[in-house]
Amino acid sequence: MTSSYDSKKITEIHQHLHSELPSDPALRVKALESLLVEKGMVDSTAVDAWIDLYAEEIxxxxxxxxxxxxxxxxxxxxxxxxxxxxxxxxxxxxxxxxxxxxxxxxxxxxxxxxxxxxxxxxxxxxxxxxxxxxxxxxxxxxxxxxxxxxxxxxxxxxxxxxxxxxxxxxxxxxxxxxxxxxxxxxxxxxxxxxxxxxxxxxxxxxxxxxxxx
CATH class of the missing domain: 3.90.330.10 (Nitrile hydratase alpha /Thiocyanate hydrolase gamma)
Known part of the structure; x- marks a missing residue:
């Protein structure tokens, strides 16, 4: 999946973060990931691969x-x-x-x-x-x-x-x-x-x- 940068989408996401994300850091990260995936800004498979790389391989x-x-x-x-x-x-x-x-x-x-x-x-x-x-x-x-x-x-x-x-x-x-x-x-x-x-x-x-x- 190819992701592209869209400044308008990023602004909308930023505003959303400050208004609706939970206070707990772990929940905030999960909510942010879900939002970015939903809007096509992040590939969830790529995120998992990076996490595995740093947690297991590196x-x-x-x-x-x-x-x-x-x-x-x-x-x-x-x-x-x-x-x-x-x-x-x-x-x-x-x-x-x-x-x-x-x-x-x-x-x-x-x-x-x-x-x-x-x-x-x-x-x-x-x-x-x-x-x-x-x-x-x-x-x-x-x-x-x-x-x-x-x-x-x-x-x-x-x-x-x-x-x-x-x-x-x-x-x-x-x-x-x-x-x-x-x-x-x-x-x-x-x-x-x-x-x-x-x-x-x-x-x-x-x-x-x-x-x-």
Missing amino acids: GPKRGARVVARAWTDPAFKARLMADGTAAISEFGYQGHATGHLVAVENTDKVHNLVVCTLCSCYPFSLLGMSPGWYKSQEYRSRAVRDPRGVLKEFGIDLAGDVEVRVWDSTAELRYLVVPQRPAGTETLGEEALAALVTRNSMIGTDRHLKAGA
């Missing part, structure tokens, strides 16, 4: 591959830390959501946490669909005011001597947390290592990855 798998390469290749890790955008382009990963990518590394004494305080900017081309909590007002505000409290709710109880660094994403700047490599994984290859990397660990709400997890 998901956090791309980011996990980048992390695994950083764990196993010191030269790549140096390039990633120096220029994240250029480094991930070696995988063919490019796009607006990662056009200005900064990689930050967890260590024994540093833990990194990513948030977007203004909206929900997120490197979706690396991590797939953003989790609901990442977009919530509570996370966006508390991650800055009380990062240790937020991390504790995710099961991360940091020692007092571990520094927490909070990074605020913007429309032009995205962050990727490089988690620490789990102990006991010295013999694993990149593919097996990538399977250990979680989406949350690349946001910073997961810290202790485990071999065989």
Whole structure:
């Protein structure tokens, strides 16, 4: 199905959104999709395909591959830390959501946490669909005011001597947390290592990855 842009239709849809869509975000999205499909502006099959692509095919798998390469290749890790955008382009990963990518590394004494305080900017081309909590007002505000409290709710109880660094994403700047490599994984290859990397660990709400997890 071929969709075409019609400014008059878009104006009508915009007015409809403000007058009739429900307040719940999930219901608003569904209502918006139904309205656009009804008016011939969107192909529902294409929408489903994109959702499947980011939820299942891309998901956090791309980011996990980048992390695994950083764990196993010191030269790549140096390039990633120096220029994240250029480094991930070696995988063919490019796009607006990662056009200005900064990689930050967890260590024994540093833990990194990513948030977007203004909206929900997120490197979706690396991590797939953003989790609901990442977009919530509570996370966006508390991650800055009380990062240790937020991390504790995710099961991360940091020692007092571990520094927490909070990074605020913007429309032009995205962050990727490089988690620490789990102990006991010295013999694993990149593919097996990538399977250990979680989406949350690349946001910073997961810290202790485990071999065989």
